[in-house]
Amino acid sequence: MIVEVGHYALVLALALALVQSVLPIWGVKAADARLMAVARPVAWGQFGFVAISFAALTWAHVASDFSVANVFENSHSQKPMIYKISGVWGNHEGSMLLWVSILALFGAMVAWFGRNLPKTLLAAVLGVQAWVAVAFYLFVLLTSNPFARILRAPMEGRDLNPILQDPGLAIHPPLLYLGYVGFSIAFSFAVAALIEGRIDAAWARWVRPWTLAAWVFLTLGIAMGSYWAYYELGWGGWWFWDPVENASLMPWLAGTALLHSSIVMEKRDALKVWTILLAILTFSLSLLGTFLVRSGVLTSVHAFATDPARGVFILGILVLFVGGSLTLFAARAGALTKGGLFAPISREGALVFNNLFLTAACAAVFIGTLYPLLLEATTGGKISVGAPFFEMTFGPLMVPLLLVMPIGPFLAWKRGDLLAVAQRLAVVFVVAILGTIATWWATRGGPILAPFGIGLGLWLSLGALAEIAFRIKLFSEPSVAFRRAVGLPRSAWGAMLGHLGVGLLIFGVVAEGAWKVEHVLVMKPGETVQVARFDLTLTEEKTIVGPNYDATVAHFVVREKGREVAVLEPAKRNYRTRKMPTTETAIATFDGFSQLYLAMGESQGGGVAMRIYWKPMVLLIWLGCLVMAIGGAVSLTDRRLRIGAPKPSRVASAALPAAAE
Amino acid sequence: MRATLARRPLLAAALLGWALAVQPLATGVAVAVQPDEMLKDPALEARARAISSELRCLVCQNQSIDDSDAPLAKDLRILVRERLTAGDDDAAVKNWLVARYGEFVLLRPRFEMRTAILWLAPFAVLLLGGVAAWRTLRRKGARASVEAPLTEAEKARLADLLDR
Numbered sequence: 001m002i003v004e005v006g007h008y009a010l011v012l013a014l015a016l017a018l019v020q021s022v023l024p025i026w027g028v029k030a031a032d033a034r035l036m037a038v039a040r041p042v043a044w045g046q047f048g049f050v051a052i053s054f055a056a057l058t059w060a061h062v063a064s065d066f067s068v069a070n071v072f073e074n075s076h077s078q079k080p081m082i083y084k085i086s087g088v089w090g091n092h093e094g095s096m097l098l099w100v101s102i103l104a105l106f107g108a109m110v111a112w113f114g115r116n117l118p119k120t121l122l123a124a125v126l127g128v129q130a131w132v133a134v135a136f137y138l139f140v141l142l143t144s145n146p147f148a149r150i151l152r153a154p155m156e157g158r159d160l161n162p163i164l165q166d167p168g169l170a171i172h173p174p175l176l177y178l179g180y181v182g183f184s185i186a187f188s189f190a191v192a193a194l195i196e197g198r199i200d201a202a203w204a205r206w207v208r209p210w211t212l213a214a215w216v217f218l219t220l221g222i223a224m225g226s227y228w229a230y231y232e233l234g235w236g237g238w239w240f241w242d243p244v245e246n247a248s249l250m251p252w253l254a255g256t257a258l259l260h261s262s263i264v265m266e267k268r269d270a271l272k273v274w275t276i277l278l279a280i281l282t283f284s285l286s287l288l289g290t291f292l293v294r295s296g297v298l299t300s301v302h303a304f305a306t307d308p309a310r311g312v313f314i315l316g317i318l319v320l321f322v323g324g325s326l327t328l329f330a331a332r333a334g335a336l337t338k339g340g341l342f343a344p345i346s347r348e349g350a351l352v353f354n355n356l357f358l359t360a361a362c363a364a365v366f367i368g369t370l371y372p373l374l375l376e377a378t379t380g381g382k383i384s385v386g387a388p389f390f391e392m393t394f395g396p397l398m399v400p401l402l403l404v405m406p407i408g409p410f411l412a413w414k415r416g417d418l419l420a421v422a423q424r425l426a427v428v429f430v431v432a433i434l435g436t437i438a439t440w441w442a443t444r445g446g447p448i449l450a451p452f453g454i455g456l457g458l459w460l461s462l463g464a465l466a467e468i469a470f471r472i473k474l475f476s477e478p479s480v481a482f483r484r485a486v487g488l489p490r491s492a493w494g495a496m497l498g499h500l501g502v503g504l505l506i507f508g509v510v511a512e513g514a515w516k517v518e519h520v521l522v523m524k525p526g527e528t529v530q531v532a533r534f535d536l537t538l539t540e541e542k543t544i545v546g547p548n549y550d551a552t553v554a555h556f557v558v559r560e561k562g563r564e565v566a567v568l569e570p571a572k573r574n575y576r577t578r579k580m581p582t583t584e585t586a587i588a589t590f591d592g593f594s595q596l597y598l599a600m601g602e603s604q605g606g607g608v609a610m611r612i613y614w615k616p617m618v619l620l621i622w623l624g625c626l627v628m629a630i631g632g633a634v635s636l637t638d639r640r641l642r643i644g645a646p647k648p649s650r651v652a653s654a655a656l657p658a659a660a661e
Numbered sequence: 662m663r664a665t666l667a668r669r670p671l672l673a674a675a676l677l678g679w680a681l682a683v684q685p686l687a688t689g690v691a692v693a694v695q696p697d698e699m700l701k702d703p704a705l706e707a708r709a710r711a712i713s714s715e716l717r718c719l720v721c722q723n724q725s726i727d728d729s730d731a732p733l734a735k736d737l738r739i740l741v742r743e744r745l746t747a748g749d750d751d752a753a754v755k756n757w758l759v760a761r762y763g764e765f766v767l768l769r770p771r772f773e774m775r776t777a778i779l780w781l782a783p784f785a786v787l788l789l790g791g792v793a794a795w796r797t798l799r800r801k802g803a804r805a806s807v808e809a810p811l812t813e814a815e816k817a818r819l820a821d822l823l824d825r
Contacts, residue, residue: 235693235728240723242722242723342798343798344798349798352794356787356790356791356794357787359786359790360783360784360786360790363782364782364783367778367782368779371776375775379775381775382763382764382765383767383775384723384764384765384766384768385768385769385779386717386723386725386768387714387725387768388714388768388769389779393780393783397783397787520694520695520699522696601693602695604695605696609695609696611693
């Protein structure tokens with residue numbers, strides 16, 4: 001019964017979305033305030049019904065109701081509770097229900113926080129939001145119904161894919177979807193602006209917090225996924241340039257560009273047309289990601305062709321929204337007024353540079369991901385595009401961007417003075433060079449370019465700190481520095497943290513890539529191996545029985561200079577229901593950020609194959625992402641975003657003639 | 662930068678959670694390159710690893726043979742090591758594999774007619790974007806010059822008009 005209620009609630013949500021997609025926009029066109037006022041309550045109602053629907057599916061999973069096909073295929077009565085809950089979105093149907101739930105949540109939040117938006121803009125935004133919602137409700141209901149029943153209910157379920165039974169999975173997809181779907185707000189604002197044919201700096205201020213929030217979630221989601229892959233898969237890698245990862249990286253790159261271009265629009269009323277286009281592209285890439293992952297097209301073009309219902313449906317959604325919005329853009333963008341002027345060397349110029357390289361890097365990921373599919377679909381030729389391609393294209397495109405990054409925030413709006421910036425950054429530059437030389441000296445014989453990578457990390461992180469130091473006059477007037485620091489807008493701190501995070505990320509990427517130590521060997525109990533500065537002894541192998549798996553565990557004692565510093569127990573699990581083995585890595589952190597990483601392989605030659613890695617500074621990769629996300633969150637609490645955009649108030653216009661008199 | 666830092670392990674198919682929902686892989690066990698496959702000569706083994714990481718496991722999803730645990734990947738790893746031990750250079754090993762399995766085996770496609778778009782597109786976007794940005798800036802610059810201070814002749818004419 002509860003399951004049927006959930007199903008019916010989803011249908012009702014679709015009905016409300018249909019109302020929301022027509023009446024408010026009709027209201028905008030007919031200038032009818034009553035029709036426009038429909039948008040907010042309906043958006044809340046829509047979210048309410050989706051929430052009921054989602055709760056119903058969650059209940060079915062928690063209660064192990066195997067008469068529901070989705071639960072039968074992805075759950076097991078013995079599965080730990082956390083994975084019964086995360087299993088709701090650990091499958092196609094459930095994850096699409098999560099997708100629409102988050103979409104409705106964002107719509108409801110816009111309705112809630114958008115009280116001070118102009119009525120026409122709010123109505124148009126919620127209307128456009130509902131178009132997207134209608135398409136995806138139809139997709140779920142027609143092709144991916146999570147509430148389908150099985151006539152003869154089985155006694156036991158098939159269990160969730162063991163690799164997905166991990167705390168990382170519990171949070172990774174919701175974070176990622178909050179990011180993906182969050183960009184739909186920027187999209188709706190952009191399309192609403194095109195429909196209204198009006199756009200100004202206030203528009204940018206309204207859109208920015210939503211873009212920022214989506215970006216923060218996407219950053220966390222990608223980082224979480226990367227760390228999950230790192231510890232779960234047992235190869236010690238953290239980024240694989242897999243199409244699925246690329247699908248999330250593309251909206252991130254475009255979203256990062258959007259964040260920066262909307263600053264220009266907000267502060268200087270410039271780059272309007274480009275910002276609108278970027279908002280459309282960012283969400284289009286989110287849709288593309290959904291298509292790539294959900295249609296099965298990545299598995300193979302043929303699999304897609306043999307069971308095309310879902311794929312064709314999402315492709316239809318993709319074509320409709322991307323094509324429709326770009327057509328609207330082409331028709332209306334010319335009508336948007338062009339804004340402020342600026343010299344090439346200026347803050348605006350630096351942000352254009354940022355957008356240029358981020359867009360090109362995004363294009364590299366885009367073409368690398370889609371070209372093999374296109375080539376096979378058109379000519380039947382099969383090629384592979386893997387990590388080496390992306391490292392040769394994406395890598396070089398990132399370097400100029402990173403080199404210029406610390407300079408941008410120092411430049412003045414409209415017309416910057418490069419010489420003055422050079423004077424301010426001279427110390428940072430010298431430190432970065434010295435760091436490069438010192439690293440080269442300390443790691444002679446190692447990878448040649450790695451010291452430059454460390455220098456780049458110093459340049460980025462110290463450059464970010466220097467900008468704040470100069471703004472609060474830390475060195476010139478230390479006595480007032482603290483007061484100035486408190487008074488500094490939170491967005492300035494946010495930008496600093498965002499850029500600092502990139503610096504930390506670079507340290508991690510460079511150190512892990514250049515100086516990691518890998519040992520692949522067969523070990524027998526009692527044997528000791530030296531890895532980096534540690535001696536690892538395999539003391540015993542034992543078997544243990546878990547709730548829904550059996551495991552073989554290798555017990556390692558780690559010693560440094562004879563002193564025991566850690567005990568590590570990598571394991572291999574065998575899940576009973578799916579008869580699937582998984583690797584449980586064992587990781588110990590030293591020096592704050594470096595990790596010793598053990599993964600267990602097959603038994604061979606009377607021992608067990610072990611992969612042992614020493615990964616210097618590897619945690620900085622994710623810590624850098626975390627700092628970036630914190631920067632975004634801090635920026636989100638900035639006063640001007642809390643207060644909201646200034647209304648073009650009547651008081652001001654009324655006061656003006658009075659003042660003139 | 663990253664590309665050239667060092668030989669990075671070119672790791673395999675990412676299995677981000679939600680992907681697995683549609684593409685359950687056979688196994689998540691990390692076996693990849695096995696101790697008993699590895700060559701005694703460290704220099705030769707390092708070359709074998711570098712080559713392996715650029716070759717696709719043909720039956721896997723976007724995994725290199727260095728990372729894959731599929732039996733085919735194991736065969737290919739052993740083949741690569743046999744060719745290297747026989748004295749082939751890196752390019753010869755790759756050519757030999759391409760001859761047997763086609764271009765599909767290379768994770769870094771060669772630059773040729775049908776992959777030209779792939780390799781050039783990112784830089785073409787940069788170039789076109791750069792030109793567009795430059796033109797926009799110049800047009801704006803031209804518009805700015807309209808608002809530039811008046812010339813001496815204009816000032817004289819303005820003064821003349823105001824005096825009248």
